[in-house]
Amino acid sequence: MPQFPKGEPAPADGLIPLQAAVSSVDKTFHAYIHVPYCKARCGYCDFNTYTSEEIGSSSQGTFAQTLIKEIEFSAGVLDSSSFPSRKLSTVFFGGGTPTLLPAGDLVVILQKLESVFGLEPGLDITTEANPDSVDESYLQELKDAGFTRVSIGMQSAVPKVLAVLERTHNPDNVARAIAAAKKVGLATSVDLIYGSPTESLEDWKRSLQAAIDLDTEHISAYSLIVEEGTKLARQIKSGLVAQPDEDLHADMYELADQMLSSVGFTNYEVSNWSKTVQTRSAHNMAYWKSMDWWGYGPGAHSHVGGVRWWNVKNPAAYQERISASISPALERELIDEENRNIERVMLETRIAEGINLAWLKEQGFASSQAVAELIAEELIEAKAVFSGWIKLTLKGRLLADLVVRKLIN
Ligand SMILES: C[S@@+](CC[C@H](N)C(=O)[O-])C[C@H]1O[C@@H](n2cnc3c(N)ncnc32)[C@H](O)[C@@H]1O
Ligand code: SF4
Incomplete structure (x- = not known):
């Protein structure tokens, strides 16, 4: 993940300059909810996420209630900043691992968004999920509440690649989670990572085939980025783990495009393939089309009316600000x-x-x-x-x- 850019301090009342409302007139409005908890930290990941060992589990228990307060706060800010009232066109729960929270927590957050902003008919409501963190009853609860789609972090089907990435999930649970999602009527997507240390073209082919066999509507394939400061970067620097073979990346990408195209997927963004236009990620399309979105939760980024801001990263600091009715934004940038x-x-x-x-x-x-x-x-x-x-x-x-x-x- 990119380092936080440098911005100016964000105002405590969160108000957005008046001219911003004007530039939002022709933009749809979207919500991203960042859930900053994981069971374990994968060695390659530098997203804003914490294990219970790092921060205890207290903030996790009150997370939904704190987030609901940020939703109320956001409605006040948009209203006071003269923004037109807009229903949400997509909602996306990401992380971290949103599905570490009880399904009921995700549901009350969604219900709050609906009661405050309203939801456009037929909108995409997605949650990311780790394969081990969802079962049929969990997904049924989400589906009943209006969720439409689940995106599973598969990453690879090859045990040695999962091990080098320090993924803790049981690979068999990917198929179980996808089967459960389909059974309850949710659209499905999987994330894959290619170019991991020790991964051969043959390994990657195996992962692609396994993803294809899941018969999902959507697949994302990301080239592994070795982020500064991660455990993986340290392991590579010290020679404990082999440097990823950069020359293989292009071959791996080409293989992905060839295998996915041959079974009916179309590439619609560099790292994303879908079976139809309807099964693209509407939420990510909104990012790529520079629409307006409010990012809720610790470390979340927002982009509204040509203003970008990012929340404080630490869940306790986030909670403190929200409880004191102070904007959780740390800094902002007028683009x-x-x-x-x-x-x-x-x-x-x-x-x-x-x-x-x-x-x-x-x-x-x-x-x-x-x-x-x-x-x-x-x-x-x-x-x-x-x-x-x-x-x-x-x-x-x-x-x-x-x-x-x-x-x-
Ligand atoms: C931040 S994760 C959140 C979802 C969930 N916790 C998971 O890991 O499956 C979202 C996706 O980002 C991708 N990702 C995270 N770190 C990455 C990295 N360093 N390089 C490439 N992709 C990465 C993974 O494919 C992952 O599924
Ligand atoms: S589970 Fe996902 S968010 Fe959590 S550490 Fe691993 S890649 Fe990062």
Whole structure:
């Protein structure tokens, strides 16, 4: 996960500058709930999450009630900052491990969001889950409350890869969790990680095949990022664990695209494949389209009306602020037009629809020379350029950051 950017101190009342409301007029509104608890910390992970050994279990017991107060606080802030009233277009519970909380806690949070903002009809309501943390009755409770989708952290099907990642789940539980989700009528997705130390192309093929055999509607495949400060980074530095083989990453990505395409998945963002347009992650699409979202919970990031803020990371500090009716935001950043445009290029270039060439030109991006070079290097589709869009080729997806740099320079 990226380090927290530097921002200005966030105001204690959380109020958002008036001009922000104007820029939100044509944006949908989304909620992300960050649940910062895990049973054990995986060696590669630097998300804002804590084990009970690290912080005790007290804040976990009161988490839902604290989060509900942040929902009430957010409604007050949006109202006082003259935002139009908007129903939620997606809700996403992530972490950490949201499903470490009792299902009833997730349900009361969802009910609070519904009573405060309202929910758009047919919206996606997703929770992430670790394979060991859900069973049929848990998922049934979520389904009955309106949840529509569960995203399971599978990562790999190969025991030695799971071991190097320090995943504690029983791999058999992935299939059990997916079967239970399907039985109760939830849409399903799995997350995979490729490029782990010691993982061979053959191992990756096995994991992909196992994910395909689960017959889910959606698969995300992320290249392992060795984050500074994680146990995995230390193990690699000290030579205890082999350096991931960077040269394999491209082959692994190509294998994923080939195997997933051959069974009916379509890539719709660099790391995401779905069976149909309807089964894409509507919540992630909202991020990539720079919509408005409020991130609830410790360390959560929000992006509303061109203002970005991030909450204090520590659950106890978060709880203290909420109890004192002080905004849990630590810092914020007012994104100026230039940065907003650059972010838009970074995000929209990665989605399959691509980014509009006329808009890029209006902003002074995508010089004719850059576009010609990108076509010559087979990083973008020539045919799409002629109809006014920049769309990545398979090779371009592997070098998406380079394409973005060329477009904005
Ligand atoms: C932060 S986790 C939360 C969900 C759940 N706790 C889990 O681990 O399955 C969300 C996803 O981020 C991905 N992820 C986390 N750390 C990563 C890293 N260092 N490199 C690549 N992907 C990572 C994993 O695929 C994971 O499923
Ligand atoms: S279970 Fe998920 S959030 Fe928790 S430490 Fe592992 S990867 Fe990170």
